[in-house]
């Protein structure tokens with residue numbers, strides 16, 4: 001239950017944190033809402049996974065719950081003047097190696113949704129979009145799903161605009177590095193302690209700290225002796241390298257009207273690959289084929305996957321091995337000519353992954369007053385306009401029973417099984433670093 005005294009302290013100004021504040025403003029207009037992040041919301045470079053040049057916005061999900069939620073979000077991207085400028089309805093072109101296309105088309109039907117969406121035979125698909133994906137890899141492919149109503153969003157610009165909007169309407173934004181959670185004598189979470197020793201309080205503390213979440217809980221558990229705070233196998237921080245090339249005038253003509261491209265695989269082959277249409281600066285982006293954890297000793301004898309300890313998560317330090325990994329993906333979409341493409345930008349993006357790819361939106365059972373709303377698991381951005389609505393329902397105790405179960409902190413054995421999730425990190429960052437040069441004798 002929400003009372004008039006409730007003060008909400010949201011840690012992390014990525015899409016989960018900002019969307020929560022956005023919906024709290026509307027449903028609890030008199031509440032005090034504070035958003036804390038280590039980076040300024042309008043900084044030129046941020047560690048948030050949500051801060052990016054662009055992200056795919058699609059409702060093409062085999063899971064009907066995410067399909068429905070993504071459609072709800074897309075309606076807002078399409079119609080609400082706050083969100084609409086950032087959405088580009090370019091369509092998606094998805095090379096399918098299983099029943100994915102049929103499942104997605106079926107979900108649209110079940111939800112009574114009309115859209116220009118269909119599965120195409122390979123030969124027909126290769127001729128679409130001026131033959132842009134003719135040289136893609138179609139090994140084991142069955143068909144291509146084309147949904148002309150999906151697309152992408154200018155992610156960083158959208159995040160900045162919505163954050164500015166909520167600040168103008170009363171949300172307090174504090175730039176601070178949170179060291180650990182703070183508790184009262186009865187064990188309830190009452191706020192946070194920052195790295196500079198300041199204590200910031202709130203009656204409801206919401207963790208939306210993305211890839212840093214497991215480490216923050218580990219450090220908080222060690223400092224307080226509250227063992228049950230730890231994330232354990234629920235959350236794994238994972239990194240993925242992305243690359244961008246600037247297209248010359250002639251190539252830009254060819255790519256300008258392209259859809260988002262996907263290569264889908266089963267869990268034993270690897271995560272899905274994606275490539276996004278060029279930005280206004282004519283930069284074409286895609287991500288690599290390896291999702292890696294970064295297991296480190298965060299405290300003596302305690303090992304947790306977390307981003308590198310550098311203030312900027314070392315996100316711009318991309319090894320040659322990871323560059324090759326990104327180049328491999330380009331070939332899977334555009335064939336041999338990509339061998340000579342020069343990368344303009346390379347970045348490692350860190351997100352929090354759960355074994356099944358389901359978010360965690362739940363009270364934390366280890367402490368009263370503590371809530372978790374994060375774990376985008378490589379697909380969270382598109383829910384930005386709506387995810388906070390569900391976080392508020394969770395905080396108010398009104399979340400639908402199915403969603404409560406799907407996003408619970410306390411997970412069943414099935415929910416901790418990652419075997420069928422192609423996107424779960426299966427490599428270690430240490431394996432993706434370049435070998436140190438041999439000493440010359």
Ligand SMILES: Cc1cc2nc3c(=O)[nH]c(=O)nc-3n(C[C@H](O)[C@H](O)[C@H](O)COP(=O)(O)OP(=O)(O)OC[C@H]3O[C@@H](n4cnc5c(N)ncnc54)[C@H](O)[C@@H]3O)c2cc1C
Pocket residue numbers: 011012013014015016017036037038039046047048049050051054055056057176177178179208209210211212213216239240241242287349350351373374375376377378379380381382383
């Ligand atoms: C390469 C890549 C591509 C992706 N592509 C897509 C896509 O195309 N479409 C899509 O829908 N999704 C995509 N995703 C997933 C999506 O970006 C994430 O799931 C989502 O942005 C996560 O949001 P978040 O709010 O949980 O975390 P974040 O956006 O990471 O935000 C967490 C915030 O917490 C702050 N923070 C953490 N710890 C502390 C601390 N101790 N003190 C203070 N502040 C702290 C950070 O500074 C950060 O701002 C992609 C992810 C990656 C990695």
